[in-house]
Amino acid sequence: MxxxxxxxxxxxxxxxxxxxxxxxxxxxxxxxxxxxxxxxxxxxxxxxxxxxxxxxxxxxxxxxxxxxxxxxxxAGLEQRLELLDTSAATGADTGVTATERAEALRVLAAMPEQDREALLLVAWEGLTTEQAAEVLGCRPGTLRMRLHRARARIESTSSNPLPLSRSVQ
Structure with missing residues (x-):
């Protein structure tokens, strides 16, 4: 050189x-x-x-x-965060602090779309794994794997449990 x-x-x-x-x-x-x-x-x-x-x-x-x-x-991440923030604003859990909520939204937005959607269908929409699998057009076993990956990602990226739903933790 x-x-x-x-x-x-x-x-x-x-x-x-x-x-x-x-x-x-x-x-x-x-x-x-x-x-x-x-x-x-x-x-x-x-x-x-x-x-x-x-x-x-x-x-x-x-x-x-x-x-x-x-x-x-x-821009896509910001849009997903905005959508998640809007949908989280209608949640009933008023005990969640602003920082916990922001952390949850950040982790959710960073997840692969399929894993996030599986988690949200079960946690926020209250669907069973069989119902969520039907919505996503996959097998229940596939949906359970997506939920497992989403939960593992939450545990590995956050020191506090995320305010999603008791059924997810």
């Missing part, structure tokens, strides 16, 4: 990489994309073609896609 060559490449192309990223992710995130792009270049310097700009833009494009994916995941 020739640090002088890398530095010359950086000076020659950083503005164009930042400009490309800025058109796709905005000013603030463009610097992160450019930094990631040049980190990739540093790590793979021996494989970069003699004319690096197209390669750098291609790598930046990949980092832009990763940035957009990350934003979509975050």
């Amino acid at each position: 020739d640090a002088d060559q890398f530095e010359a490449c950086w000076h020659a192309h950083i503005r164009r990489v930042v400009a490309y990223a800025e058109r796709h992710v905005g000013r603030d995130a463009s610097y992160d994309v450019a930094a990631s792009t040049f980190l990739t270049a540093w790590r793979t310097w021996e494989t970069i073609p003699s004319e690096p700009l197209p390669w750098l833009i291609s790598v930046a494009r990949g980092h832009v896609r990763n940035h957009h994916r990350s934003l979509r995941r975050r």
